[in-house]
Amino acid sequence: MSGMRHEFRVTVGPVGFRIGSDWAGPLDAMRRLYSGYPAPGIPDFTVRLAAQRPWRRFIRPSVMIGGDFMLPDAAPMALAHGLLAAEMGMNLQMALGQRRHLLLHASAVERDGRALLMTGLSGAGKSTLSALLGERGWRFMGDEFALLDPESGLVHPFPRMVSLKNEAIGQFGGVVDPARLGPVMTGTPKGTIRHLRPPDDAIARMAEPAVPALLLFPRFGHDPAVREIGEAEIFVRLTQASTNYVALGETGFTALTRLIETVPCRALDYADTDTAVDMVETLWGELA
Amino acid sequence: MTGARLLTRALADPASVAALDADDWTTLLTMARAEQLIGSLAHRLDGIAMRDAAAAILGDARLSMDHARRQALWEAEMARRALADVDVPVVLLKGTAYVAAGLSAGIGRSIGDLDILVPRDALGVVEEALIERGGWEWVKEDDYDDAYYRDHMHELPPLIHKERDRMIDVHHTILPLTAKPTPDAAALLADSEPLESGLRVLSAPDMICHAACHLFADGDLAGGLRNLWDIDRLLRDFGDAPGFWDRLGECADRHQLSRAVARALRLAERLYGTPVDGDVAGRGRAGDALYIRRLLARDGWGRETRKGLRGAFYIRSHWLRMPPVMLGRHLWTKWRKN
CATH class of the missing domain: 3.90.228.20 (Phosphoenolpyruvate Carboxykinase; domain 3)
Structure with missing residues (x-):
């Protein structure tokens, strides 16, 4: 059975996720920020970050967010925002699929x-x-x-991860250990975003x-x-x-x-x- | 194990899950969600020992489908009230019919729209009552689509409820008018059976005929495993009744659906081990294997596989719905609009 090229699993609170991706980049960033989090044996939700078309893995790469629960007509995102796409995919599963709480x-x-x-x-x-x-x-x-x-x-x-937006990013710059901060992502649909562990x-x-x-x-x-x-x-x-x-x-x-x-x-x-x-x-x- | 076999095996033989490891469970649950069979699977595996994480996910699915069932029955009741003064038979179809009639196919089934069947000459008054008294309204105002539905389809353009945001599909027969087989809609209505509420459901053999139509004529066999599971459950409910298989053969013949019903029976037998009558199912045909491959085209991440085969089935489904020249014109118009 064909898998996805890259996979990362993480448990956040009572919920287990697995994220599959056509690219290593977004998952490497997640692995760093989520180091030390447990990983689920049987995840509650699956998220997929996939190229829109096979060649879009390389040329103007854009990320389609998929998973167990999906929105129709979701717009693809730039690969540079892949970490944000992964987070949005996880949030989407919670928003549409969560029934225990x-x-x-x-x-x-x-x-x-x-x-x-x-x-x-x-x-x-x-x-x-x-x-x-x-x-x-x-x-x-x-x-x-x-x-x-x-x-x-x-x-x-x-x-x-805390999703810091725009002006809020500056409030944590000198305060927290830099190792807890993710990459600065500019020009996302929500403005500038930086994750905080x-x-x-x-x-x-x-x-x-x-x-x-x-x-x-x-x-x-x-x-x-x-x-x-x-x-x-x-x-x-x-x-x-x-x-x-x-x-x-x-x-x-x-x-x-x-x-x-x-x-x-x-x-x-x-x-x-x-x-x-x-x-x-x-x-x-x-x-x- | 290829494609969604893991899922069809778990449904057909719940004890088989004892051998699954954590990754198999992940695959099984992901596929079940993608095929809209998670609720059916949850009920099917009720009481079977399994890992806690799997039990929790299936527990959620059971709750979710219980809610879907309650909502579906409520929508049916709302339609009944809106149509109470209109003196025509109102026949529930598909998922809502299964839960309203207490059939096994309704257990854990996901249910989306409300589908009803009414006499074609009553479409006007039914439409008016749903809009004027029921609170439904047109989903979209598109002249081409609207005219297309009214001229060629087996149902009105979909209506959506203003407050509850739920759709109703009003059918007057079970296949598009442009399709080659012409089911006997009057017989469907005449043979339908009343429920306590006054709403009606199709007779047992007609339910199978409709499920077979639904399986083959709607889209590219999307949701096929779920539709086939419906057929399996229905046949297990009805199969032992005296004379059922003879009546099924007659009804399929009357609705010009003998081939579709026969193939649906063979596919159900292959995938779910459904007990079927050899005379109605007929002998296996070469094409059956392609259908099986298409139905199982799903990977462990919930993605569709076998794009080429899916595409071929998509074109075929349209081929069944309308003659070639019309198909060309229709696809051209749709393509230009998009």
């Missing part, structure tokens, strides 16, 4: 076994904030997906879930403010932030309403990240 498009950090969840629109700063908190005494759980177990109500980590303790403890204790909706670019939000509004926002809420049916509804009824929630506006970190610490002290 209610998947929230949220970042998460943990302290004393209790989790802070942050969700919001793209550009709200949830990813950057979680990565910063991960460098400042919190356990980083994930910058993109929080996995809510419908049975236990616990949140499982999904500590994939999570702290070692985040990787070592990726199988440890936490009790959700505070839910924040951060919003970057506004005067500092904290507001309460009604439960119905939170519910609607979270259904929009979940890619598999509908697919889980009643299970998803029960898990989500339980989260909202038990976890305090605030909207948090901020203009700079240092202020935001202080505000988060204050809210955590008051509410969690």
Whole structure:
């Protein structure tokens, strides 16, 4: 049986992936950034990075993202962005295929076994904030997906590489070990992107879930403010932030309403990240 | 083991998975997903000892398909309500029919669109009721496609529900009007059987005839292993009923589908060990091996293989649907539009 030319396997939190590629490059980059992560024997999801046509492996190489779950009409990406393509392929499997957990498009950090969840629109700063908190005494759980177990109500980590975008990249340049940073990718569909490997303790403890204790909706670019939000509004926002809420049916509804009824929630506006970190610490002290 | 044999063997003989190692499992699960058979496989392997990771993936698939089943039945109920005042028989087809009738073919099956069959002279009122009262609307406004469907196809252009985002295909027969065989649509309706809800399903032999049409005439045999699995399960449900095989032979003959049904039976027997009646299945033909190769054309990464053979089947499927001059004109128009 024909395989793919190159293969890499990685377990992130409770989910195992295998990524097959027509090129070595993207997987070499993944191997470096994901060194020390476990590898699944039977992966939950398969991702394929394949040339659009056989000759496109060499001439103007472009990467088609495929896998167990695919979007029709997905546009190919430049091979220089192959690492990003692999990450997008993994995210796609999670977004379309994940059924074991209610998947929230949220970042998460943990302290004393209790989790802070942050969700919001793209550009709200949830990813950057979680990565910063991960460098400042919190356990980083994930910058993109929080996995809510419908049975236990616990949140499982999904500590994939942090995807730093545009201005956020500069905030980590002098702060973290350069070996933790991936290549700078310019001109991607999301602007400039650079991946950051999570702290070692985040990787070592990726199988440890936490009790959700505070839910924040951060919003970057506004005067500092904290507001309460009604439960119905939170519910609607979270259904929009979940890619598999509908697919889980009643299970998803029960898990989500339980989260909202038990976890305090605030909207948090901020203009700079240092202020935001202080505000988060204050809210955590008051509410969690 | 070549192509998707691993998958067909696991479905036909669940105990065979005891010998699989981790890589075999990865291949099996990937292929099952790609062929839309993961839910069927999950139910088939229920209670069989296996590695935890495989059990977890199949557990997810079971939940997923349970949800698909509930949604499919709900769509059928919505259609029933929208059509309650229209005094015509409404026959459920394919996956929704299997789950509504409680047939083995429905267990763990993925179900996409809702397919219904109604009398051709009632198409107008059915269409109107679905749009006016049911909340469905046209998927796309394209004059060529719209006219093509209405003039030559066996169904209306697809409708999608405004709120639930689910499609309904309204059929008036089971093959395009341009295809050579002309199934007896009136007989399909007349022989259909009522469910408790008032909706109907095709008679047992007609279900097999339709599944065979679906297998050969829709596209390039895409989803073929799933369609053939349907046929296997249906035949195991129906095969022991007195007189079933005689009636199947008669129905296939009446719908001009004897060759398609015979070949479907032979392929099911080859791939899934389906018990079939030799008189209806007929003797194996040289082409059968090509069909088997095409049906199994899948690799361990879930990719389609044998591009040339797939291409040949694609052209053949169109050949079955329309005469050559029309085919040329149709492909030319579609090519120019794209």
